[in-house]
Amino acid sequence: MNERVADDRLAGLFEEHRGGLRAVAYRMLGSVSEADDVVQEAWLRLSRSDVSGVDNLGAWLTTVVARLCLNMLRARRTRREDPLEAQSGPDGGPVVGPAGGLTGGADPEEEAVLADSVGVALLVVLDRLSPAERLAFVLHDLFAVPFEDIAVMLERTPQAVRQLASRARRRVRGGDAPRPDxxxxxxxxxxxxxxxxxxxxxxxxxxxxxxxxxxxxxxxxxxxxxxxxxxxxxxxxxxxxxxxxxxxxxxxxxxxxxxxxxxxxxxxxxxxxxxxxxxxxxxxxxxxxxxxxxxxxxxxx
The missing domain is CATH 3.10.450.50 (Nuclear Transport Factor 2; Chain: A,)
Structure with missing residues (x-):
């Protein structure tokens, strides 16, 4: 197989996984532009790697995306203590200041549609979790990734990852019982x-x-x-x-x-x-x- 054919085949395989990788990255980061940046970086890493011995390319790519998101979340927490600065722009939509640490070029309409489909409340709760809790909950509860695989990404035991996901789950559900009305x-x-x-x-x-x-x-x-x-x-x-x-x-x-x-x-x-x-x-x-x-x-x- 010549090099051009091999590259085209690799690109085709990546495109098969792009949608799922973007879904993981968006739920991890809550931003379309950041998710797209992570997916693009995953492609660059794939194109530079020898994956001939990889049995499950989807799992390999998910691991790459998860680790990239984890690094981004950790950097975000050290960079930003306050909630996102958001004000109304000329059209009434949010104008994001530098404190948000967002990359430019995001389509506000797509951001709104995706937030609606995932659930704004879920995104808010996920943003309040620690990076490790968020990774454990998103990958296991939303994408059914086994705790054993997540443990490798976080360099923790499966039992510790299970506890992270459990704590996150309680935060998502809330501690107070809803009122009867x-x-x-x-x-x-x-x-x-x-x-x-x-x-x-x-x-x-x-x-x-x-x-x-x-x-x-x-x-x-x-x-x-x-x-x-x-x-x-x-x-x-x-x-x-x-x-x-x-x-x-x-x-x-x-x-x-x-x-x-x-x-x-x-x-x-x-x-x-x-x-x-x-x-x-x-x-x-x-x-x-x-x-x-x-x-x-x-x-x-």
Whole structure:
């Protein structure tokens, strides 16, 4: 087999695995651009390696991608203590500052679609795990990689990896039992998000109590003082102005109660919690200050 044919065959084999590798990398990193960078680096390493003795190329590539993601997550934790800096751009979408450590060129629409398909709440919880916990949970629980294989990647025993995945699983599920009225509240919160994403002003007003009060901390806008908005139509108008942000928002359990979490590129930046009177929202608390966000327990709804 000549060199050109061998290269073409290797490229073809890699393309067969590209989608799965990208899925692993995205769940590990929460960013399309970072995931694509990792997959590209995996191809470069494959093209420079002699894999003639590799029996399972998919497992070999998954190991490469996992280790690259692990290194990136560890570097991210040492580089960034605060949550991702995200503000609204001209179109209402997030503008990511240098603190996020993201590579450029990501398509916001693709980021939003992927976040929706994976689950914003899951991405938020994964971002709060240690790199080792995240690797163990993603590979085992989401992609059924055996603990023995993950142990080799982390240089730990299979039992230790099992414990990492177990701790991560508890964080994903949350420690607080949902309230008995959680399903009802979730339906209202989902309707709030759907109306905001769809720009349906009147549908949003119908979900709000006429005397609803919204509180937003200083980091949300930002402003010198916290913001207080009263009345259904005024609160709905403010929500309509955040339609772009809503693309990166999903329903989550926050301290055991259905809420909304905004996480552009998989990193929590804003949380909306609600109070209710029956099926009507009476209060909205918009949280963006890092200390307040860190104090919240976020789980998959």
């Amino acid at each position: 959680a399903p009802q509240r979730r339906r209202v919160v989902e309707a709030f998000l759907a109306a905001t994403r769809g720009g349906d002003f009147e549908a949003l007003v119908k979900l709000l109590h006429p005397d609803v009060v919204l509180h937003a901390d200083r980091r949300v806008v930002p402003t010198p003082e916290p913001i207080v908005v009263r009345g259904a139509r005024r609160v709905a108008e403010g929500a309509m102005a955040a339609t772009g942000r809503a693309r990166f928002t999903g329903v989550a359990l926050v301290d055991g109660v259905p809420a909304l979490a905004m996480a552009p590129y998989g990193r929590l930046s804003v949380v909306l919690t609600f109070t209710f009177d029956g099926d009507l929202i009476t209060g909205v608390d918009v949280v963006a200050e890092p200390d307040r966000l860190r104090a919240l327990e976020v789980a998959v709804a």
